[in-house]
Amino acid sequence: MEKEIDEKRQGTSLVLQEKEGNTKKLFIESYGCAMNFSDSEIVASILTEQGYNTTQKLEEADLVLVNTCSIRDKAEQTVRKRLEKYNAVKRSINPGMKVGVLGCMAERLKSQFLEEEKIVDMVVGPDAYKDLPNLLKEVEEGRDAINVILSKDETYGDISPVRLQSNGINAFVSITRGCDNMCTFCVVPFTRGRERSREPQSIIEEIQDLWNRGFKEVCLLGQNVDSYLWYGGGLKKDFDKASEIQKATAVDFSQLLEMCAVQFPKMRFRFSTSNPQDMHEEVLHVIAKYHNVCNYIHLPVQSGSTRILKEMNRQHTREEYMELVDKIKRIIPGCSISQDIITGFPTETEEDHQDTLSLMEYVEYDFGYMFAYSERPGTLAARKMEDDVPEADKMRRLQEIVDLQQKLSAQRTARFLNQTVEVLIEKESKKSDAHWSGRNSENVVTVFPKENYKPGDFVLVKVTDCTTATLIGEAVGYSEMQVN
Numbered sequence: 001m002e003k004e005i006d007e008k009r010q011g012t013s014l015v016l017q018e019k020e021g022n023t024k025k026l027f028i029e030s031y032g033c034a035m036n037f038s039d040s041e042i043v044a045s046i047l048t049e050q051g052y053n054t055t056q057k058l059e060e061a062d063l064v065l066v067n068t069c070s071i072r073d074k075a076e077q078t079v080r081k082r083l084e085k086y087n088a089v090k091r092s093i094n095p096g097m098k099v100g101v102l103g104c105m106a107e108r109l110k111s112q113f114l115e116e117e118k119i120v121d122m123v124v125g126p127d128a129y130k131d132l133p134n135l136l137k138e139v140e141e142g143r144d145a146i147n148v149i150l151s152k153d154e155t156y157g158d159i160s161p162v163r164l165q166s167n168g169i170n171a172f173v174s175i176t177r178g179c180d181n182m183c184t185f186c187v188v189p190f191t192r193g194r195e196r197s198r199e200p201q202s203i204i205e206e207i208q209d210l211w212n213r214g215f216k217e218v219c220l221l222g223q224n225v226d227s228y229l230w231y232g233g234g235l236k237k238d239f240d241k242a243s244e245i246q247k248a249t250a251v252d253f254s255q256l257l258e259m260c261a262v263q264f265p266k267m268r269f270r271f272s273t274s275n276p277q278d279m280h281e282e283v284l285h286v287i288a289k290y291h292n293v294c295n296y297i298h299l300p301v302q303s304g305s306t307r308i309l310k311e312m313n314r315q316h317t318r319e320e321y322m323e324l325v326d327k328i329k330r331i332i333p334g335c336s337i338s339q340d341i342i343t344g345f346p347t348e349t350e351e352d353h354q355d356t357l358s359l360m361e362y363v364e365y366d367f368g369y370m371f372a373y374s375e376r377p378g379t380l381a382a383r384k385m386e387d388d389v390p391e392a393d394k395m396r397r398l399q400e401i402v403d404l405q406q407k408l409s410a411q412r413t414a415r416f417l418n419q420t421v422e423v424l425i426e427k428e429s430k431k432s433d434a435h436w437s438g439r440n441s442e443n444v445v446t447v448f449p450k451e452n453y454k455p456g457d458f459v460l461v462k463v464t465d466c467t468t469a470t471l472i473g474e475a476v477g478y479s480e481m482q483v484n
């Protein structure tokens, strides 16, 4: 679900925050992962208290904030283009406009940004959003402002995010920040800092608030949800130093997920992202046990070659990953599994690539998000390894895995034919105003005639047809999740 945001909501200006008496206008847009979209909701909440309402019109904004992504070079280029656009608007229409860069590019480039991009007035890293009021004061007084300090304990657990451009049905709730895994290709540990978990009570309170407001599905978010660990605060890596009491009362991801499932039996739960090396069997049992926890695991693999996995510092082999997949299929029959794969990592041979293809066949992934390797400055791979796979080979290999994924996805949608699936209605189908669109527990988009159903309803749908990505069917009634 998170990656869908990448493609479909990427960059859309977010609106819908109106507080009476607020006169200043904020235009905020987000690029990259779901965590960025979720962070923008925190930022909008902080700025609401500073007199800002959001606007969708760039031309009328007093403040423009862009929440940026550094994961691949292309993501950074997209943001640079947006800055050019802001610059044009500032010069021609709105000279008083101030521009701030948030998120991973802010963290990666720091003050370099202020030098390179003259349009930028403010640079704010992902852990510094609570400092925005002070930074804004600096900017209003005509000075550049920057805070890119990474934190040991900031989780924004005490801030109630405003739901920007929400359908009122699905929401993201972040549970961890940062990542300690240090995959050699990845910039995230540098831009988002060390891993820390959010207090369970504040997570439950946020979900309660969403429930009270009619939301029906929550996606628990983290770079690596499986390593969620609350022991009273502090970094995950410092857990060893915790007291005996802290250790005895610590809450891990399977416990958190179970708490959510039990406390909110009519709320549907998803989570993203899982990391093969940190996923424990207990999580699988929680998914299997609770109807309201979706049968869907996003389980990035990156490569099917043990040698490349080692070079990437992924802490598992091809075989261990396959064993985990076997376990998932045994404990949660029919569970949907999706992947992230990178082609053309340094030293990747044709044989390594074939290993990736054969692993995909083995797992029969339902979906996938596939990328050509993009060298990121400062990462271990960039420092120690030459980006030596020719661009043409990277792209051909990428095409081969994309084609294979398409074939596998088509097989997987076909398995739902003539079955009845439980769908949460999210919106009108893009292709027909006579149909609703939603997803089943396995995260497959399902469309069916509207009849008297409405968005937010949980409906049982008999599947009569399918495409490679979509199930088509007819509603046969409400499901046990429906609240009337």
Ligand code: SAH
Binding pocket: 071, 072, 185, 186, 187, 188, 222, 223, 224, 272, 273, 300, 302, 340, 341, 342, 371, 372, 373, 374, 375, 376
């Ligand atoms: N654990 C994170 C992963 C974030 S990055 C999560 O929550 O999803 C998302 C994906 O981008 C990674 O799984 C990887 O497949 C891809 N990626 C990361 N760094 C990359 C790079 N340097 N080049 C190409 N793809 C990359």
Ligand code: F3S
Binding pocket: 179, 180, 181, 182, 183, 186, 187, 188, 189, 223, 224, 275
């Ligand atoms: Fe990046 Fe690996 Fe963490 S892909 S976000 S370092 S799990």
